[in-house]
Structures are given as C-alpha cells and as structure tokens.
Amino acid sequence: MGLFGFLSKQFVDVIDWVDEPGTLAVRHPMQGRAIQSGAQLTVRDGQVVLFHREGQLADAFHPGLHTLETGNLPLLTALLNWDKGFASPFTADVTFFSQKEQTGRKWGTTQPITVRDPEFGALRVRAFGSYSFRIEQVAAFAVKLMGSLERVTVADIEPQLRAAIAAALASALGTGEIAFIDLAANQTALSERLKAAVDPAFAQWGLACTSFYIESLSLPEEVQAMLDKASAMRVAGDVDTFARFQAAAAPSGEDATVQIEKLHRLVTIGAITQQEFDAKKSELLGRIR
Structure with a gap:
C-alpha cells in the first residue's frame, strides 16, 4: 500500500508509507479528511513520523505499529484541548521521514579554490570525492529544510550540501599549513580533516555526515605542466x-x-x-x- 492508501475515504484509518529511493520526507496535509480515532499507523524501520497541527510540531512515532488515540498523542491532545479518552476523528498533518543513509553522493569544486601553498605560493586546486549522510535530528530537519513543503528529496538539498562542503574545503586548505604535494599524498588524513569541518554545517540542518572521502586533488593543466617541468x-x-x-x-x-x-x-x-x-x-x- 502506498502513502495513505485510503485517501478516497473521508476518514483515514490506515496510515503508512514505503520508502522511495532518494526521498527524505513526505507530508500529507489531510485535505478535507480526518484521521479516525484508533487508526493504525505503521512506521517502518529507518522511519520517523511527526504529527503537526496548525504549524506546530506535535507527537513523534518511531518504528512499530501504533494505534492512534489520546494516550499516545499527548502533545496533539494538549494542542486540541481534548479530554482523556476523546474518540472523535481529528485533523493533523502527518509527515514521514526516512533516516536511511544516503550513500554514494558526489561532490566537487565547480571552480578552482585558490590556496596558499608554502612551497609553490598561490595555487588553484580542484577536488572531487564522495560522501554519505542521513537525517539525524528529525525536528531540526523538519523546521529548517522541510518547512511547509510536501516532499523533500536528496536532489532538493544537495546543492546546499555541496556548497557547505566547498566552503569547508576552502577554509581547511586556505591556511597553507600543508603543501599541496603532501595533501595529495595523504588523502585519508585530509578526508578526515574535511569531514570534521563539514560536520557542523550538516548538523545545523539536522543531518549527520556519515562518511566523507576525497578521491582526487588536481591543479589546472598549465600549473601541473609547470610543476612537471620543474620536477x-x-x-x-x-x-x-x-x-x-x-x-x-x-x-x-x-x-x-x-x-x-x-x-x-x-x-x-x-x-x-x-x-x-x-x-x-x-x-x-x-x-x-
């Protein structure tokens, strides 16, 4: 069954969602429909579900089968001023979040980054690699990246993530503490250093950078030719x-x-x-x- 398979019904009594590749979050605003008290909510492994009411975050549900009633909707109950045991249908936005790790993402510098090399002076460096990430703090992601959108995909936020990586790269290499030749020879250590620089940027959006790799460091062709000649x-x-x-x-x-x-x-x-x-x-x- 897809997302909210009973949309043709006025009262929804079964709620679930099967992960879609590349989709991070999906919301259904329940337009003109109400959730039946006692409805069954299925949250699969790697998912988190948030309930919203009039723009306010309410209750969260983790993997399992949940029967929706006042006992496990305490925040929504408080927002709606329900009495204990209230059993009428209710309206709320329901958002599914996938915490599955998004692997094999590519990053690269669109323009060369100018770094101050202790041996060769100013150099323009290009870098390429891969990374992976996942949603770590669902509430932060919902507020800062989801907002009022009905769906958020990896493609939607990747330009923002790549920009953060480029900024971290420029900051880490701009100090000129390590010669380019040494950087290229020790990409594992540089990858770890850059991951540490990327982590805070991802965290502010509720994301965790789970892996980060530099696969290539290169210079413009004319600069590389000069270095080859000198060598x-x-x-x-x-x-x-x-x-x-x-x-x-x-x-x-x-x-x-x-x-x-x-x-x-x-x-x-x-x-x-x-x-x-x-x-x-x-x-x-x-x-x-």
Whole structure:
C-alpha cells in the first residue's frame, strides 16, 4: 500500500508509507479528511513520523505499529484541548521521514579554490570525492529544510550540501599549513580533516555526515605542466650530481686525499648528502690502508 492508501475515504484509518529511493520526507496535509480515532499507523524501520497541527510540531512515532488515540498523542491532545479518552476523528498533518543513509553522493569544486601553498605560493586546486549522510535530528530537519513543503528529496538539498562542503574545503586548505604535494599524498588524513569541518554545517540542518572521502586533488593543466617541468629539471639535476659524485669517487690516479677533498666540496654545496660522503670517504681510506 502506498502513502495513505485510503485517501478516497473521508476518514483515514490506515496510515503508512514505503520508502522511495532518494526521498527524505513526505507530508500529507489531510485535505478535507480526518484521521479516525484508533487508526493504525505503521512506521517502518529507518522511519520517523511527526504529527503537526496548525504549524506546530506535535507527537513523534518511531518504528512499530501504533494505534492512534489520546494516550499516545499527548502533545496533539494538549494542542486540541481534548479530554482523556476523546474518540472523535481529528485533523493533523502527518509527515514521514526516512533516516536511511544516503550513500554514494558526489561532490566537487565547480571552480578552482585558490590556496596558499608554502612551497609553490598561490595555487588553484580542484577536488572531487564522495560522501554519505542521513537525517539525524528529525525536528531540526523538519523546521529548517522541510518547512511547509510536501516532499523533500536528496536532489532538493544537495546543492546546499555541496556548497557547505566547498566552503569547508576552502577554509581547511586556505591556511597553507600543508603543501599541496603532501595533501595529495595523504588523502585519508585530509578526508578526515574535511569531514570534521563539514560536520557542523550538516548538523545545523539536522543531518549527520556519515562518511566523507576525497578521491582526487588536481591543479589546472598549465600549473601541473609547470610543476612537471620543474620536477623533470630536478631529476636531471640529480642525475648530473650523481654522475659527478661517481666520477669524484671512482678509482683514479689521484691521491685518495684529493678525491676526498672533491667529495667534501660536493657536500658543502649540497650536491651529495653527508651519509654519501662518509660512505665514500671510508671506502677511499680503506684502499690506502
């Protein structure tokens, strides 16, 4: 049976709703109809039902089969000034909320975010990933996102969620504390950091961000090309340095002390490490003992 299967009847005595993919909340305002006292309300696993009367939140029902009467409608009873045991039909808005986790949602930066990188200066970064969420605080969601709407879907609120993610991303990366190369190399830690930044924004709407992942961090093509060129130059420099190191350390007619002096100059200018110098120095000294 779909939502309120007895809509053709003046008095509704069976109320239920089967979750629909991508739907977070559904309300039926009972236009011209009344709920029969003793009506059966079915709340399935992962659902919460709220009753409203004249714009005011009233009673909430969690999973189970409920018989609607004054005993389990205390707030609505108070709003309507019912006497205990009141058994006449009544009107109220009934809203079903799905607390099912909405998985596999995608997010991404529509425009590059400018961040201050400690190594390369200002960089424009793009980021993409996935996240999941669910309704955590039903009352907050009802007031801040549902309002007077009859239906709220994931598609309705996703632009707002993505905007919150983009703001959190810009704030987290804008400090420039971590170099872009290090960020890209440790996406798990960055994902956790960004989830912590996203959580408060989701919470204000009654939502919980249950998972958050960065799947890609990238730079504009022209910036990436410049970094690739710089990296290639560094590699070429390393190769040249290694060749000079090998030449200086190779057996030759030169005195060992002369070769050690050459190696020491390479250490001084930073062309080789102290560890490499010490190893070759020991090797050269060993030949003359």
